[in-house]
Amino acid sequence: MKLAPSTAGPTAFAGGLLAVARHAGEAPSAAEAAIDAALDGALGRTAARLKFTGKPGQSVSLDTLGRLPATRVLLVGLGDRAKVAPGTLRDAGAQAVDAALGQRLDEVGFVVPEGADARLIAEGALLGAYRFDQHKKADPDDPPARVTRFDLLGAGDAALDRAATIAGAINLARTLVNEPPNVCTPSRLAAVAGEIASGADLGLTVLGPDEMEARGMGGILAVSAGAEEAPRLIHLTWQPEGAAAEGGIVIVGKGLTFDSGGLSIKPAKSMENMHIDMAGAAAVLGAMKIVAALRPGVTVHGIVGSCENMPDGKSYRPSDILEMYSGKTVEVLNTDAEGRIVLADCLHYAKQLQPKLIVDLATLTGACMVALGEHYAGLFTDDEAVAEELLASAREAGERLWRLPLDPKLAPSIKSQRADIKNLGGPYGGAITGALFLKEFVGDTPWAHLDIAGPATADKTDGHIRAGGTGYGVLTLWRLIERAASR
Numbered sequence: 185m186k187l188a189p190s191t192a193g194p195t196a197f198a199g200g201l202l203a204v205a206r207h208a209g210e211a212p213s214a215a216e217a218a219i220d221a222a223l224d225g226a227l228g229r230t231a232a233r234l235k236f237t238g239k240p241g242q243s244v245s246l247d248t249l250g251r252l253p254a255t256r257v258l259l260v261g262l263g264d265r266a267k268v269a270p271g272t273l274r275d276a277g278a279q280a281v282d283a284a285l286g287q288r289l290d291e292v293g294f295v296v297p298e299g300a301d302a303r304l305i306a307e308g309a310l311l312g313a314y315r316f317d318q319h320k321k322a323d324p325d326d327p328p329a330r331v332t333r334f335d336l337l338g339a340g341d342a343a344l345d346r347a348a349t350i351a352g353a354i355n356l357a358r359t360l361v362n363e364p365p366n367v368c369t370p371s372r373l374a375a376v377a378g379e380i381a382s383g384a385d386l387g388l389t390v391l392g393p394d395e396m397e398a399r400g401m402g403g404i405l406a407v408s409a410g411a412e413e414a415p416r417l418i419h420l421t422w423q424p425e426g427a428a429a430e431g432g433i434v435i436v437g438k439g440l441t442f443d444s445g446g447l448s449i450k451p452a453k454s455m456e457n458m459h460i461d462m463a464g465a466a467a468v469l470g471a472m473k474i475v476a477a478l479r480p481g482v483t484v485h486g487i488v489g490s491c492e493n494m495p496d497g498k499s500y501r502p503s504d505i506l507e508m509y510s511g512k513t514v515e516v517l518n519t520d521a522e523g524r525i526v527l528a529d530c531l532h533y534a535k536q537l538q539p540k541l542i543v544d545l546a547t548l549t550g551a552c553m554v555a556l557g558e559h560y561a562g563l564f565t566d567d568e569a570v571a572e573e574l575l576a577s578a579r580e581a582g583e584r585l586w587r588l589p590l591d592p593k594l595a596p597s598i599k600s601q602r603a604d605i606k607n608l609g610g611p612y613g614g615a616i617t618g619a620l621f622l623k624e625f626v627g628d629t630p631w632a633h634l635d636i637a638g639p640a641t642a643d644k645t646d647g648h649i650r651a652g653g654t655g656y657g658v659l660t661l662w663r664l665i666e667r668a669a670s671r
């Protein structure tokens with residue numbers, strides 16, 4: 185889909201679908217009034233009959249019957265002006281795309297409302313047009329509808345370039361999550377990191393099993409032991425000119441390309457979707473793709489710990505004691521609590537980069553979904569300033585993030601008789617004990633953990649979110665980086 189700015193007046197747009205928006209409790213804009221006048225008042229009459237009040241998600245749509253150059257008109261609600269969030273405008277852009285697809289119209293013109301950020305509407309259009317259909321054969325008699333062009337009536341070039349960069353990175357993350365585990369392997373993730381680095385001024389280091397062995401990364405190696413696929417630790421670096429390698433931000437992603445549970449094998453139903461267990465890695469790669477394009481004035485390291493968790497004669501076992509990269513020992517009680525073990529080695533690696541902040545993203549626990557529902561990610565940190573920073577970044581980005589307690593009261597539950605700690609806590613607060621385990625490996629470095637098990641995927645299409653991988657985290661990470669760079 186091509187985004188294009190346009191100075192055409194609303195009634196001059198000659199493509200398929202002409203979209204215009206209205207806030208709740210407000211009179212029609214001049215653009216809507218002009219469209220309505222060209223239609224002899226049919227838009228206003230239909231809106232009144234359908235009790236359109238401008239609520240978010242509400243819409244009215246009708247054919248122009250040749251009274252306007254456009255084939256069809258769509259009026260969408262944006263809700264109260266004071267309550268408009270980034271998601272509201274992204275949803276409106278996606279809604280226009282959906283309406284065009286439903287009518288098999290391939291061009292959309294969206295009248296950018298007064299005071300609205302055209303970039304967000306454009307992002308919504310690109311996110312709404314996203315499909316994961318490359319493994320499906322098209323029916324030649326009924327090819328899928330496509331929107332090929334999205335004009336923003338009243339927007340400039342710069343906003344649209346940025347929208348294309350940001351939505352492109354989210355859609356990359358979505359595709360990585362959606363790809364099956366026989367395609368999206370650890371080495372495939374490393375190849376994607378290579379594509380992000382090449383052409384941009386990013387450094388790339390990839391560690392395989394031999395390098396991990398040499399460094400004593402006993403955590404990721406143990407989790408990966410039962411798999412045929414080789415593990416990868418991927419490290420992308422953006423260091424702006426004149427900036428030090430130290431003192432930057434490190435973002436770390438869990439990259440389990442398949443989590444069977446290992447010897448503590450999951451029941452079939454719980455295993456069905458476990459190719460999504462690399463969504464943290466996808467968010468990190470997505471954010472680094474934006475970094476590569478927009479070159480923020482702050483050092484950023486992107487780290488992905490990637491492997492498979494499989495049952496085999498070579499698998500790590502419940503009751504094994506692992507010597508981790510940091511030197512701490514971990515008693516394994518359940519091989520399905522593998523994410524924390526992989527991340528522990530990545531966090532120890534991250535800490536040595538001497539950053540001012542480490543943020544990890546992981547589909548870590550089902551317990552986090554029990555606590556917060558599937559639309560919120562859980563935020564864990566000891567540091568009040570870091571909590572504020574992440575909550576503000578998520579709010580400004582339009583992603584749902586809620587803080588949960590990193591309460592040391594639960595720390596005794598991960599103490600082990602046989603080793604320094606164990607990889608399983610008690611029956612309650614599983615998201616918290618997972619986070620407390622990770623905390624053991626960050627030392628004094630300011631750190632936050634985002635448990636994204638819920639929002640990493642969506643079971644149905646809703647607004648600009650499409651069913652499947654959501655790309656959750658890309659926007660929050662990018663906003664965090666932007667905020668750090670503006671300081």
Ligand code: BES
Pocket residue numbers: 443461518520521522523547548549550551608609614637638
């Ligand atoms: N990858 C899973 C967590 C998960 C569950 C992500 C559902 C997305 C949707 C993780 O590795 C896992 O298996 N966690 C266990 C931890 C338990 C063994 C302590 C869980 O949540 O049951």
Ligand code: MN
Pocket residue numbers: 443445519520521522523
């Ligand atoms: Mn698991």
Ligand code: ZN
Pocket residue numbers: 440443461520522523547548
């Ligand atoms: Zn997992």
